[in-house]
Amino acid sequence: MAFAVERFAEQGYHPTSVSEIVSGLGVGKGVFYWYFDSKEQLFLEILRDAQTDLRRKQQQAIGDDQDPVRRIELGLRATMSWSEAHRAHHTLIRFAATEAAFATALQRGQEIAVADVVKHVKEAMAAGRVRDTDPDIVAHAMVGTAAHLTNTFIHERGEPADVVADACVAFCLHGLLGGADR
Amino acid sequence: MAFAVERFAEQGYHPTSVSEIVSGLGVGKGVFYWYFDSKEQLFLEILRDAQTDLRRKQQQAIGDDQDPVRRIELGLRATMSWSEAHRAHHTLIRFAATEAAFATALQRGQEIAVADVVKHVKEAMAAGRVRDTDPDIVAHAMVGTAAHLTNTFIHERGEPADVVADACVAFCLHGLLGGADR
DNA sequence: TCGGTTCTTGACCGCTCAGTCAAGTCCACC
DNA sequence: GGTGGACTTGACTGAGCGGTCAAGAACCGA
Numbered sequence: 416m417a418f419a420v421e422r423f424a425e426q427g428y429h430p431t432s433v434s435e436i437v438s439g440l441g442v443g444k445g446v447f448y449w450y451f452d453s454k455e456q457l458f459l460e461i462l463r464d465a466q467t468d469l470r471r472k473q474q475q476a477i478g479d480d481q482d483p484v485r486r487i488e489l490g491l492r493a494t495m496s497w498s499e500a501h502r503a504h505h506t507l508i509r510f511a512a513t514e515a516a517f518a519t520a521l522q523r524g525q526e527i528a529v530a531d532v533v534k535h536v537k538e539a540m541a542a543g544r545v546r547d548t549d550p551d552i553v554a555h556a557m558v559g560t561a562a563h564l565t566n567t568f569i570h571e572r573g574e575p576a577d578v579v580a581d582a583c584v585a586f587c588l589h590g591l592l593g594g595a596d597r
Numbered sequence: 598m599a600f601a602v603e604r605f606a607e608q609g610y611h612p613t614s615v616s617e618i619v620s621g622l623g624v625g626k627g628v629f630y631w632y633f634d635s636k637e638q639l640f641l642e643i644l645r646d647a648q649t650d651l652r653r654k655q656q657q658a659i660g661d662d663q664d665p666v667r668r669i670e671l672g673l674r675a676t677m678s679w680s681e682a683h684r685a686h687h688t689l690i691r692f693a694a695t696e697a698a699f700a701t702a703l704q705r706g707q708e709i710a711v712a713d714v715v716k717h718v719k720e721a722m723a724a725g726r727v728r729d730t731d732p733d734i735v736a737h738a739m740v741g742t743a744a745h746l747t748n749t750f751i752h753e754r755g756e757p758a759d760v761v762a763d764a765c766v767a768f769c770l771h772g773l774l775g776g777a778d779r
Numbered sequence: 780t781c782g783g784t785t786c787t788t789g790a791c792c793g794c795t796c797a798g799t800c801a802a803g804t805c806c807a808c809c
Numbered sequence: 810g811g812t813g814g815a816c817t818t819g820a821c822t823g824a825g826c827g828g829t830c831a832a833g834a835a836c837c838g839a
Contacts, residue, residue, distance in 0.1 A: 425697070426697065427611075427695070427696045427697070427698075429609075429610075429611035429612070430611070432825075432826065432827080433826085433827060433828080434825085434826080434827090442787075442788085443787055443788040443789055444787095444788080444789070444827095444828080444829090445786085445787055445788055445789080445829090445830085446786075446787060446788080447828095448827095448828065448829080449785090449786065449787075453827080453828080454827065454828090484773075484774070487773070506695060509691075509694065509695050510692075510695035510696075512691065512748075513609070513688060513691050513692040513695060514609045514692075515607070515608065515609070516609075522753075536773070539773075544774070545773055545774055546771060546773075546774065548764060548767065548768070549764055552746065552750065552761070552764040552765075552768070553764075553768055553773055555745060555746060555749050555750070556742045556745070556746055556764075556765065556768045557773070558745065559741050559742050559744065559745020559746060559749075560738045560741050560742050560745075562741065562745065563737060563738070563740065563741020563742075563744065563745070564734065564737060564738055564741060566694075567737050567741075568734065568737070571704075579734070582730060582731055582734040582735075582738075583734075583738065585730065586730070586734070586735055586738045586772065587772055587773055588772045588773050588774050589728060589771070589772040589774060590768065590769055590770045590771040590772030590773075591666075591669070591718070591721075591727055591728075591735055591739070591769055591770050591772075592666070592726065592727055592728065592770050592771060614795075614796060614797080615796080615797060615798080616795085616796080616797085624817075624818085625817055625818040625819055626797095626798080626799090626817095626818080626819065626820095627799090627800085627816085627817055627818055627819075628816080628817060628818080629798095630797095630798065630799080631815090631816065631817075635797075635798080636797065636798090
């Protein structure tokens, strides 16, 4: 399955054939269809496993920290560190969002993850730590920021994940102005 | 070409066949290959036109505004309004980023657009309007935020573009905290 | 040693695809 | 009316696809 992930990420889902996967693994085609119903089901399984693994990493990173803002920061950092370590999975998740057949399955998982962030934002807002806004929008904004920065700076440019994560957290917390104009 | 854009966005690039495009248009296949070298070249042309059009809209929106921060805001709003009006193109751009064959062509255009934002950020930073950070990272962060919010709230949930744009601008400028904790 | 289950093989099937091409149609211009 | 280039057609091709399956191999309890 790890091999399939690499091929899918490298060449794209459609251009990668089942024949290519099995011959690259040195096994017959029957083995593939013994363990998976179809190529599509394999992809969905990869997606599900990736989302489960990412979520576990996020929760581990957050631990039992009491500060909601700190929890958001830890979640962001965990996401970026996971994406750095699972570059191929990250690419696949991005692709899945663009294909109707996979977008549905993806959204369910993403909404669960965002719901966690929303929870922390609401808590921080209640404590007056955060400006008054739609928690749903800022949660998605942070997720989008982290994903895009990971892609551009960590994957494309190979910059160190912790440096990019620092900048990402700073941007998410303080924005562009960061109070410099007040 | 507009028809092809719709089909690609709806079903995905690979699942959409040339036969489907031409029969949907009620023309023969020869016409397609008279105007385009290949299916891939058609897609690249769509991509190029979309990027050119978006860039023109951004520059129109910015006009000759003197305030760099205001220019960034106008650019963000123009991007979101364009993405709302060209939903299918937006989907295609997202897909192109996940396929090696198209990612290169896409990056070139994206880097040009980001370079503009970087210019404004640097100017604002020199004027002390913006906190000291890597202009490249915040520029990409804003682009990523706008793209993700457009996708989630405007396209998926059908929320009004101007409301989402307001929230996007607020997030990009002030972040999550927005000075509430200072 | 045997019978049965689990696992593996790769030739094969039906089908669809991107792309080709011989055979036109149309029309501006002479 | 004739000529030639611009455009259009759709049957066709060779390749490659996802998926099937008859034929075993490997293993295990009895």
